[in-house]
Amino acid sequence: MRIGRREFLAGAGAALFAPPAWAATLSLGGPAFGSYWRCLLPAGTDGVAVEAGATSLIAALDAELSPWREDSALVALNRASAGRWMAIGAATQACLEEAEAVRGLTRGGFDARVGPLVARYGFGRIAGRVPRGGQFDLNGGTVRKSHDALTFDPCGLAKGHALDLLTARVAALGARDALVEIGGEIRALGRHPSGRAWRVAVEHPGAEATLAQRVVRPGALALATSAHALQGHAGRATTSHVIDPVRARPAMQTLMQVSVLARTGLRADALATGLLALGPERGIALARKRGIAALFLQRGADGPVETMTCGFDARILA
Numbered sequence: 001m002r003i004g005r006r007e008f009l010a011g012a013g014a015a016l017f018a019p020p021a022w023a024a025t026l027s028l029g030g031p032a033f034g035s036y037w038r039c040l041l042p043a044g045t046d047g048v049a050v051e052a053g054a055t056s057l058i059a060a061l062d063a064e065l066s067p068w069r070e071d072s073a074l075v076a077l078n079r080a081s082a083g084r085w086m087a088i089g090a091a092t093q094a095c096l097e098e099a100e101a102v103r104g105l106t107r108g109g110f111d112a113r114v115g116p117l118v119a120r121y122g123f124g125r126i127a128g129r130v131p132r133g134g135q136f137d138l139n140g141g142t143v144r145k146s147h148d149a150l151t152f153d154p155c156g157l158a159k160g161h162a163l164d165l166l167t168a169r170v171a172a173l174g175a176r177d178a179l180v181e182i183g184g185e186i187r188a189l190g191r192h193p194s195g196r197a198w199r200v201a202v203e204h205p206g207a208e209a210t211l212a213q214r215v216v217r218p219g220a221l222a223l224a225t226s227a228h229a230l231q232g233h234a235g236r237a238t239t240s241h242v243i244d245p246v247r248a249r250p251a252m253q254t255l256m257q258v259s260v261l262a263r264t265g266l267r268a269d270a271l272a273t274g275l276l277a278l279g280p281e282r283g284i285a286l287a288r289k290r291g292i293a294a295l296f297l298q299r300g301a302d303g304p305v306e307t308m309t310c311g312f313d314a315r316i317l318a
Helices: 006-011 019-023 047-064 071-077 092-106 115-120 156-174 266-290
Strands: 023-033 035-042 136-139 142-145 178-183 187-190 202-205 212-217 223-227 257-263 294-299 305-309
Touching: 023 047, 035 047, 035 156, 047 071, 047 092, 047 156, 071 092, 092 136, 092 142, 092 156, 092 266, 156 178, 156 187, 156 223, 156 266, 187 266, 202 223, 223 266, 257 266, 266 294, 266 305
Parallel strands: none
Antiparallel strands: 023 035, 035 178, 136 142, 178 187, 187 223, 202 212, 223 257, 257 294, 294 305
């Protein structure tokens, strides 16, 4: 189905809303991590408080986790010498713990230690090499590296964590019903102002116009999508920015896109990245084995070929 850019707001497909309900909805948004954040709320919500909370949260996470800022805590960690215990923020600790968990869950399909490989292909700025067997040891609010060259690249899961934190912030401000998005990753609270469940559009990959591949009812789950084109890039990417850690090279593009439903944005974001990196055969097999609800879109002669795993199909509305 064809949806205009404006109506694709927050991935929610505003064209799918009944006009009276859309008129009763407050739309907020702003920049976030080189992308954007957006939030749909019932009219009458304190939008000023939501915007202030979102702005302060994103600024704090950027200062902690950005690989593009020379003054970020992440850059200091990546430049630290091996064996030295360093204090880290709560977001860094959460992302490090999840990165290790998902690396094991995906058998190395997701690996946040391959930032130097991403940079080697022109998509990042974490310089250096990837040491074999490198690991981060966590102890409370501190961490130490096993190798001087070991680095951490949170770009495959930081948006998901930010989504979780922003959703919690919105809820703490009293919003019982909301749809929250950061750069294509989405979580919902409660119900749409019309009283129905929130509906989210999964975008058709690589289309010149904005098309919805599927419309999903996420419920209380987070929805994350990973594709080969960088945010803001239209059309097919000649080289993927997603690295296959097992093969130490850009992921093959026979698997065009993966969307994952999970209990947290942090987990959904990391899994979508890891499954895309693994490719269709390894990714689909692993999702089925691990019970991951995912939508895989493979390149076909007449357009994307869909495979759904572990209950994703039960969430499809159209």
